[in-house]
Amino acid sequence: MARDDKATRSRTGRSPIRTCLATVVRSVEVTPRMLRLTLGGDELRTFDGGRQADERVKLFFPAQGERIPVLPEFGPEGLVYPDDATPPHARNYTVRRFDPAGPELDIDFVIHGDGRAVEWARDARPGDVLGIAGPAAGSLPPADADLLLIAGDETALPAVASILERLAPGTCAHVFIEVADRFEEQPLAAAPDTDVRIQWLHRDTAVDADDDQLADAVCEFPWPDGTVHAWVAGEALTVRTIRRYLCNERGLNKHTLHAAGYWRRGKTVEEWLNDPQDTDA
Ligand SMILES: Cc1cc2nc3c(=O)[nH]c(=O)nc-3n(C[C@H](O)[C@H](O)[C@H](O)COP(=O)(O)OP(=O)(O)OC[C@H]3O[C@@H](n4cnc5c(N)ncnc54)[C@H](O)[C@@H]3O)c2cc1C
Numbered sequence: 001m002a003r004d005d006k007a008t009r010s011r012t013g014r015s016p017i018r019t020c021l022a023t024v025v026r027s028v029e030v031t032p033r034m035l036r037l038t039l040g041g042d043e044l045r046t047f048d049g050g051r052q053a054d055e056r057v058k059l060f061f062p063a064q065g066e067r068i069p070v071l072p073e074f075g076p077e078g079l080v081y082p083d084d085a086t087p088p089h090a091r092n093y094t095v096r097r098f099d100p101a102g103p104e105l106d107i108d109f110v111i112h113g114d115g116r117a118v119e120w121a122r123d124a125r126p127g128d129v130l131g132i133a134g135p136a137a138g139s140l141p142p143a144d145a146d147l148l149l150i151a152g153d154e155t156a157l158p159a160v161a162s163i164l165e166r167l168a169p170g171t172c173a174h175v176f177i178e179v180a181d182r183f184e185e186q187p188l189a190a191a192p193d194t195d196v197r198i199q200w201l202h203r204d205t206a207v208d209a210d211d212d213q214l215a216d217a218v219c220e221f222p223w224p225d226g227t228v229h230a231w232v233a234g235e236a237l238t239v240r241t242i243r244r245y246l247c248n249e250r251g252l253n254k255h256t257l258h259a260a261g262y263w264r265r266g267k268t269v270e271e272w273l274n275d276p277q278d279t280d281a
């Protein structure tokens with residue numbers, strides 16, 4: 001058995017996680033740049049998800065010209081593939097919705113340009129097959145803060161939506177979401193008895209194309225009295241800027257801040273995670 005690369009292992013964790021194959025049931029355009037694939041199939045009956053906020057899965061895509069991806073097993077050292085197998089393209093995605101009755105699993109794909117995952121999703125038709133490992137629970141800061149500050153780009157939207165739907169009563173949250181333009185906004189429903197303010201940021205209205213609107217918005221946010229916890233996800237360099245600000249200027253720490261780079265501008269996930277100069281994101 002051959003071990004997979006650092007990228008795949010480091011983002012999945014080492015606990016035993018189930019893998020299964022799923023088939024595309026339908027594909028729906030949520031916004032011009034967000035595609036929802038609904039997955040089904042008998043093997044999804046073993047999928048143990050849909051109960052928590054911010055659950056993530058690793059998706060395994062079939063190689064070019066193949067119909068079914070090679071699936072790994074989980075060993076103590078991470079994912080393991082049969083010796084003669086080429087590890088498939090694998091990427092992390094968020095569980096947007098899971099209905100065990102179907103079973104049906106919704107994954108929202110940002111249609112971002114090139115990338116094997118996004119190309120596969122764009123071309124996917126009912127009956128196409130992909131592999132799934134998970135779910136793994138994401139990290140949320142403890143709920144006992146006066147304010148939950150959430151910041152993310154469109155890749156974080158599925159997670160943000162699931163977090164808002166499951167907020168504890170009495171939670172106050174301020175949410176910054178950066179998307180390409182106003183057509184990428186989505187309705188976000190918050191749990192009852194919560195106080196949630198959502199601020200959309202549009203890249204197409206930035207004064208300077210190089211502006212980091214999301215980081216600027218967080219850094220300029222009038223800091224409230226009381227305790228603030230934060231959840232941040234999106235482009236890795238933006239997340240790094242925000243994380244440094246929240247830790248260095250506002251005193252948040254690993255217990256009160258969850259910050260995760262979801263993708264890295266100009267690099268594939270492998271190029272990003274295998275670059276020792278680029279690990280602090
Ligand atoms: C825990 C977690 C949960 C995630 N959940 C989701 C989710 O629910 N939905 C979702 O769409 N993504 C999500 N992502 C992000 C997704 O895994 C990445 O965008 C991934 O790089 C896509 O793989 P790819 O094969 O299409 O592109 P890659 O092969 O990784 O990259 C190819 C090129 O595309 C660029 N690129 C990658 N992503 C983007 C982007 N979003 N915008 C612009 N350029 C990009 C890269 O910089 C690179 O130049 C999540 C990531 C993590 C870690």
